[in-house]
Amino acid sequence: MSGNIEQLAKLVIDSSGIVVLTGAGISTESGISDFRSPGGVWDRYDPDELNFQSFLSSEESRRTYWKFHREFYLPMKQSEPNDAHYALVELERMGKLNCIITQNVDNLHQRAGSNPEKIIELHGTACKVRCLECGANFERDEIEKRLDKGEEVPRCTLCHGLLKPATVSFGQAMPEKETRESFEMARACDLFLVLGSSLVVHPAAYLPVEAMNSGARLAIINLTSTPYDSYADVVIHAKCGDAMKKLTGLLKRKSNNSH
Ligand code: ZN
Numbered sequence: 001m002s003g004n005i006e007q008l009a010k011l012v013i014d015s016s017g018i019v020v021l022t023g024a025g026i027s028t029e030s031g032i033s034d035f036r037s038p039g040g041v042w043d044r045y046d047p048d049e050l051n052f053q054s055f056l057s058s059e060e061s062r063r064t065y066w067k068f069h070r071e072f073y074l075p076m077k078q079s080e081p082n083d084a085h086y087a088l089v090e091l092e093r094m095g096k097l098n099c100i101i102t103q104n105v106d107n108l109h110q111r112a113g114s115n116p117e118k119i120i121e122l123h124g125t126a127c128k129v130r131c132l133e134c135g136a137n138f139e140r141d142e143i144e145k146r147l148d149k150g151e152e153v154p155r156c157t158l159c160h161g162l163l164k165p166a167t168v169s170f171g172q173a174m175p176e177k178e179t180r181e182s183f184e185m186a187r188a189c190d191l192f193l194v195l196g197s198s199l200v201v202h203p204a205a206y207l208p209v210e211a212m213n214s215g216a217r218l219a220i221i222n223l224t225s226t227p228y229d230s231y232a233d234v235v236i237h238a239k240c241g242d243a244m245k246k247l248t249g250l251l252k253r254k255s256n257n258s259h
Contacts, residue, residue, distance in 0.1 A: 004234050004235070004236045005236065005243065005246045005247055005250060006250065007233070007234045008219050008221075008234045008236065008247055009247060009250045009251055009254065011191050011217050011219055011233060011234060012091070012096060012191065012247070012251060013251070013254065014191075015096060015189075015190050015191040015217070016096075016190060017096075017098040017188065017189045017190055017191070018091065018096050018097050018098060018189060018190075018191045018192075018193055019098050019099055019100075019101065019185050019186055019188075019189035019191075019192050019193070019211065019216075020088060020091075020097065020099075020100045020101070020192075020193045020194075020195055021100075021101045021102075021103070021192070021193070021194050021195065021197055021204060021207055021208070022084075022088075022100060022101070022102045022103065022104060022109070022195045022196055022197065022240075023102075023103045023104070023194075023195070023196045023197025023198065023199075023201075023204070023222075024103065024104065024196060024197070025195070025196020025197060025198075025222055025223060025240055026082070026084045026085065026104065026108075026195050026196035026240045026241075027079075027104045027106055027108065027196070028196075029082045029084065029196070029239055029240060029241050030079040030080060030081060030082045030085075030106075030108060031075070031079050032075070032076055032079050032104075032106055032108075033072075033075075044071075045064065045068050047170065049061050049064055049065075050064070050065055050068055050169065050170065051169060051170040051171040051172075052169040052170065052171035052172035053171050055162075055164060055169065056132075056162070059153060062153045062162070063152045063153055065164075065169075066147065066152060066153060066154070067152075069126070069165050069167075070144070070147065072126065073126050073140065073144070073165070076106050076126060079106065079108070080108075080111075081108045081109075081111050081112035082108075082240075082241045083240075083241035083242070083244055083245040084195060084196070084239075084240035084241045084243075084244045084245075085108050085109055085111075085112035085114070086112050086113075087241075087244035087245060087247065087248045088100060088109065088112070088114055088195075088244070089112050089113045089114050090248045090251075091248070092114060092115060092118065094251065094255075097118060098118070098185060098188070098189050099118045099119065099120060099185050100114060100118060100119045100120070101120045101122055101182045101185065101186075101204070101207065102119060102120070102121055102122060102123075103122055103123050103197060103201065103204050104121075104123070105121065105123055105124055105125050105126040105127075105167045106126060107125060107126070107127045120178050120181055120182050120185070121178060122168075122174070122175070122178050122179065122182055122204055123167060123168045123174075124165075124166045124167040124168050124175065125166050125167065126140060126165055126166075126167055127139070127140045127141075127166075128140055128165070128166040129142075129143045129154075129163050129164065129165055129166060130163070130164060130165075130166040131156035131158065131159065131161045131162070131163055132161055132162045132163070132164055133156060133159050133160075133161020133162065134156060134158055134159040134161055136156060136158050136159075137166065138163070140165065143163065174203060179203060182203075182204075182207060183203075183206075183207065183210055186207045186208075186210040186211040186214070186216075187210055187211065187214040188214070189211055189216050190215070190216050190217065191216055191217045191218075191219065192207070192208050192211035192212070192216045192217070192218050192219070193219045193220075193221070194208060194218070194219070194220040194221065194222065194226070194228075194232075195221050195222075195240045195244070196221070196222055196223075196240045197222060197226070198222060198224060198226050199220075199222075199226040199227055199228050200226075200227070205227070205228075208220075208228050208231075208232075209228070212231060217233045218231060218232040218233055219232060219233060219234040219235075219236075220232045220234070220235045220236070221236045221238065221240050221243045221244070222236075222237065222240075223237060223238065223239065224237065225237065
């Protein structure tokens with residue numbers, strides 16, 4: 001890994017604008033379960049019942065959805081950012097980071113201290129709840145209090161419309177603004193860094209291609225291989241936290257030596 005970290009450090013030093021894409025891998029290192037991995041919440045729920053169409057059409061599905069989503073949200077709130085999240089805060093301080101595009105909904109980048117204005121939540125956030133009727137946003141914790149008191153399917157206090165966590169469900173359209181911005185940022189960077197994503201979920205998986213086609217370098221840090229490994233300038237198969245901590249350590253040493 002260390003040789004590759006050295007190469008990645010060089011790419012970072014040469015870069016004037018990095019875009020980072022973070023996926024489930026960075027969150028699992030904080031103890032948040034990946035929906036798609038064995039032992040995840042999916043094992044106890046029928047994915048068909050949790051898709052967006054079911055949510056819209058059946059009160060029973062909505063009840064199941066909220067129960068499922070609480071099983072994800074409550075432990076998520078207890079989790080803490082890890083070395084990878086903090087390393088991205090460092091990159092931002094170094095003036096290298098254009099933005100973080102995340103597939104995660106757990107708010108850990110914000111909690112680590114990354115500038116919220118530089119974070120694009122491609123799959124929404126579990127920390128907000130949205131009314132599907134009037135579009136009003138509510139704090140998730142506010143709605144959780146109502147669920148604690150026994151409500152099973154909360155409704156909007158303004159218009160009585162359906163409330164849903166502000167995450168993108170299966171079968172639900174990707175947020176237009178966030179998707180557009182992600183592609184714009186990918187086209188404008190000179191280094192695209194993938195952290196903890198297997199690059200199999202679209203449209204996120206197209207982002208590295210978009211960046212490369214616009215002349216950016218590509219670096220990938222992921223535990224397992226991805227379909228884009230062979231196109232990348234640097235590939236590191238390791239935990240994001242370990243690799244990113246080594247990277248920022250190396251960058252600081254190089255910066256101190258050059259002063
Ligand atoms: Zn409403």
